[in-house]
Amino acid sequence: MKPQKTVIIGAGASGLMAANVLAKAGHEVILLEKKHQCGLKLRITGKGRCNLTNACGRNEYLSHISSPEFFEYAFDNFNNTDLMDFFTQKGVELKTERGKRVFPQSDKASDVFFALLKDIEYADNVRIIKNCDVKHLIINNQKVTGVIANNEKITADNVIICTGGRTYPTTGSTGDGYRILKLVGHRITEPIPVLVGLRTQNGYPQALQNLEIKNCQINITDKDKNIITSRFGDITLDEYGVAGPVILTVSREIARQFDEGKDMFLNIDFKPKITEDKLHAEISETFKSRRTENAASIIRKWVQKPLVEDILKVCKINPKTMGYKLTERDAKSLLWYLKFRREEIIGDMGWNEAIVTQGGVSLKEIDRFTMESKKVKNLYVTGELLDLDADTGGYNLQIAFSTAVLAAQSIIKNS
Numbered sequence: 001m002k003p004q005k006t007v008i009i010g011a012g013a014s015g016l017m018a019a020n021v022l023a024k025a026g027h028e029v030i031l032l033e034k035k036h037q038c039g040l041k042l043r044i045t046g047k048g049r050c051n052l053t054n055a056c057g058r059n060e061y062l063s064h065i066s067s068p069e070f071f072e073y074a075f076d077n078f079n080n081t082d083l084m085d086f087f088t089q090k091g092v093e094l095k096t097e098r099g100k101r102v103f104p105q106s107d108k109a110s111d112v113f114f115a116l117l118k119d120i121e122y123a124d125n126v127r128i129i130k131n132c133d134v135k136h137l138i139i140n141n142q143k144v145t146g147v148i149a150n151n152e153k154i155t156a157d158n159v160i161i162c163t164g165g166r167t168y169p170t171t172g173s174t175g176d177g178y179r180i181l182k183l184v185g186h187r188i189t190e191p192i193p194v195l196v197g198l199r200t201q202n203g204y205p206q207a208l209q210n211l212e213i214k215n216c217q218i219n220i221t222d223k224d225k226n227i228i229t230s231r232f233g234d235i236t237l238d239e240y241g242v243a244g245p246v247i248l249t250v251s252r253e254i255a256r257q258f259d260e261g262k263d264m265f266l267n268i269d270f271k272p273k274i275t276e277d278k279l280h281a282e283i284s285e286t287f288k289s290r291r292t293e294n295a296a297s298i299i300r301k302w303v304q305k306p307l308v309e310d311i312l313k314v315c316k317i318n319p320k321t322m323g324y325k326l327t328e329r330d331a332k333s334l335l336w337y338l339k340f341r342r343e344e345i346i347g348d349m350g351w352n353e354a355i356v357t358q359g360g361v362s363l364k365e366i367d368r369f370t371m372e373s374k375k376v377k378n379l380y381v382t383g384e385l386l387d388l389d390a391d392t393g394g395y396n397l398q399i400a401f402s403t404a405v406l407a408a409q410s411i412i413k414n415s
């Protein structure tokens with residue numbers, strides 16, 4: 001084996017993992033990070049708790065990934081169990097929560113980050129250069145031989161590029177990799193933000209910001225009310241629309257079609273467990289039986305207190321009207337709000353709030369058994385920069401880690 005020099009562009013989840021694997025094998029590594037610190041995004045994942053993977057079985061795992069046929073080799077080579085073992089061996093105790101989401105026992109994403117950093121930070125064969133902005137690759141005869149960073153040339157036998165996507169740009173992921181790889185002939189599928197809240201024609205009052213409503217049925221329909229996708233789960237209200245776990249999942253499913261200009265509507269059923277007829281009858285009956293109570297108090301029967309004011313306003317019901325004076329029109333209006341609220345989707349909450357990027361480096365141009373570029377020899381592409389994304393639940397970090405391990409191992413094998 002001839003130890004080689006590998007330049008890794010980007011010290012995020014993928015770059016840090018690749019550096020660990022290469023360093024352990026005695027390879028010389030130069031890890032270049034644009035920001036003043038490494039792993040800024042990794043440290044805020046999972047609301048600061050880092051949902052590093054998911055403990056579900058292989059087939060279920062792959063069903064959450066956009067291109068399972070591309071990812072399966074990398075996953076089988078370093079799967080969720082391998083990842084959990086990796087961190088446990090580095091001293092990070094793990095726990096599995098609802099939905100088989102895996103977190104560090106400490107609930108600290110920084111523990112995951114420091115576990116990745118500790119064996120490379122002071123290793124003799126690893127140099128980490130921060131505030132180092134890579135602009136170009138150096139290519140000779142369709143083979144990468146180095147990079148240009150901060151206007152200087154750094155030579156390398158191999159380059160792994162893992163500059164991430166475009167979400168949360170303040171963490172350093174500003175889409176540089178798309179431009180760098182386009183310049184050397186790679187095709188980039190238009191990046192769009194996903195796992196993101198949806199903006200609707202009418203949002204909710206600011207006072208309801210982040211109000212969580214559990215167990216809603218969400219239907220996304222076209223203008224003729226044909227269902228595009230349906231999901232059940234929890235949402236949060238927003239001044240500009242709706243967010244929360246189920247909306248993030250839906251956003252990923254509709255993003256491409258919406259981006260291409262399809263008209264879409266968000267339909268929220270706040271009471272999916274009761275049929276329209278039954279709820280209608282229940283509302284009318286309650287108006288009668290609670291005849292001396294006012295509307296504001298009666299409506300509390302179906303929703304949390306903060307939502308009452310919005311219902312009264314949107315349904316044009318006077319809060320002081322007594323039950324016996326509430327009409328069939330009021331009953332129908334309330335029924336509409338609770339079961340059939342429909343708003344046109346006018347966009348999403350954008351790059352600053354999205355969790356991942358859909359789109360990226362075309363998978364057709366990457367060897368799925370090695371992560372090597374099919375266009376440029378000795379160049380490897382990993383992580384979110386690839387046209388590969390997944391649902392929430394720890395799947396996206398596993399993509400970053402598995403593809404990094406495969407690229408690093410391929411370099412080791414070829415040396």
Ligand SMILES: Cc1cc2nc3c(=O)[nH]c(=O)nc-3n(C[C@H](O)[C@H](O)[C@H](O)COP(=O)(O)OP(=O)(O)OC[C@H]3O[C@@H](n4cnc5c(N)ncnc54)[C@H](O)[C@@H]3O)c2cc1C
Nearest residue numbers: 010012013014034045046051134164172383384394396397
């Ligand atoms: C708020 C938030 C929460 C998330 N929570 C989870 C979660 O709990 N579980 C999960 O599975 N996924 C989560 N994700 C997604 C996950 O963080 C990403 O998919 C993952 O970090 C991608 O890893 P990466 O290494 O490919 O890219 P990144 O982590 O984005 O790292 C890319 C690195 O490259 C650097 N870089 C960029 N351009 C250059 C350049 N020109 N020169 C040098 N360096 C450069 C950047 O500064 C950055 O450090 C979350 C994302 C966000 C935004």
